Amino acid sequence: MRTDQILTRLERVFARLDREPERPAHLQTPQMSRHRVVLLGSTLAFYLAIVVAVLTTSWLVRLDWQIMFFRPYEQWPQLHAFLDYLVVLGQRGPTAVMVAAWLGWRSWRQHTLRPLITLGVALLLLNVTVGSVKLGLGRLGPHYATEIGSAELFAGGDIFPSGHTANAVVTWGILAYLASTVVTRRVLSVVSAVVSLSVGATTVYLGTHWVSDVLLGWSAGLLILLALPWFEPLIARTEAYVFDLREMLRRRAETGRMPAPVVSALTPLLSAGGKWQLRPVAQAPEEPAAVPGAAVPAGAATGHSPAHRPAVHPANRPHLIRSERTPVTPVGSRRPPHTERAGTRGTAARPVAGG
Numbered sequence: 001m002r003t004d005q006i007l008t009r010l011e012r013v014f015a016r017l018d019r020e021p022e023r024p025a026h027l028q029t030p031q032m033s034r035h036r037v038v039l040l041g042s043t044l045a046f047y048l049a050i051v052v053a054v055l056t057t058s059w060l061v062r063l064d065w066q067i068m069f070f071r072p073y074e075q076w077p078q079l080h081a082f083l084d085y086l087v088v089l090g091q092r093g094p095t096a097v098m099v100a101a102w103l104g105w106r107s108w109r110q111h112t113l114r115p116l117i118t119l120g121v122a123l124l125l126l127n128v129t130v131g132s133v134k135l136g137l138g139r140l141g142p143h144y145a146t147e148i149g150s151a152e153l154f155a156g157g158d159i160f161p162s163g164h165t166a167n168a169v170v171t172w173g174i175l176a177y178l179a180s181t182v183v184t185r186r187v188l189s190v191v192s193a194v195v196s197l198s199v200g201a202t203t204v205y206l207g208t209h210w211v212s213d214v215l216l217g218w219s220a221g222l223l224i225l226l227a228l229p230w231f232e233p234l235i236a237r238t239e240a241y242v243f244d245l246r247e248m249l250r251r252r253a254e255t256g257r258m259p260a261p262v263v264s265a266l267t268p269l270l271s272a273g274g275k276w277q278l279r280p281v282a283q284a285p286e287e288p289a290a291v292p293g294a295a296v297p298a299g300a301a302t303g304h305s306p307a308h309r310p311a312v313h314p315a316n317r318p319h320l321i322r323s324e325r326t327p328v329t330p331v332g333s334r335r336p337p338h339t340e341r342a343g344t345r346g347t348a349a350r351p352v353a354g355g
Helices: 003-017 034-055 059-070 077-090 092-110 114-137 163-177 182-206 211-254 260-270
Strands: none
Touching (some): 059 211, 077 182, 092 163, 114 163, 114 211, 163 182, 163 211
16 A cells, blocks of 8 residues: 555544544433343342352362362463463453543543443442452462362452453443444444453463352353443433533633633633633732821722822932932831941941951
């Protein structure tokens, strides 16, 4: 491809980016349908079954120990380097930043805060639900297990359920949840399922999680995604509150009820395409402090300051330079006035330092 063709395509891309964002006519919001309720109930039953199986040290715990002794990372060491990078797709920090950047772009293009607020609500639910179970059960990981065949519960760990797996389900699944078309939602659902399954299997391969940890992490993340339609009214109220707050700040800035520093700071946030002209409050000139016994200028009592006039010097009083003025002793000073030094300042001899 020639250079001029590349430049032409880049100009088209930047031209599309510079267009005024348009809000779509309709944004599909998932509803809590009967199918979703059934799927939510099935996932919750599966979640509770895993917890009970681990608490009772059932066959699932024996399977955990068998796979731990198998040591997959020693059976296929050539996959270790690649899977070390793949597991990053389940870490909270990198994935949240990437998904938030994309949803922020969507929010700006569609003039809505719903994508970002939905992501925040999902991550908050993830931290509360998964974090409380982790701390409550206190299970140790495979590398820190102390008793063979034990479930390693209530030992001060934080491994059950798998946070990597639950975070991968929620973070990548939120893209499918917020998709605007049915086809896009299905494609993103498959992609998020593959990513979350891969991240969970990778943690088992690396030996950082039991199999039961990963199973509970999958179900925990899926429960959050399935329950999000119940939080849609809260998301809508939060978005309306933020927009109302922005409009209030915009009206105050337009009517000049905010000082100049605040207006200059809020101008990039409140201005939309240059339509809003924000003007700071007109600062009145400072009045000199009143001196007791001094005459009050005309118009001071009515609130109108007199016009500024240049100082007028009498013609019969010449201007004196500083060295020609008579020194005045301050009131209350103990130093006697030195009248003999008037007019001879700078000419009198001074004693030599050091005596």
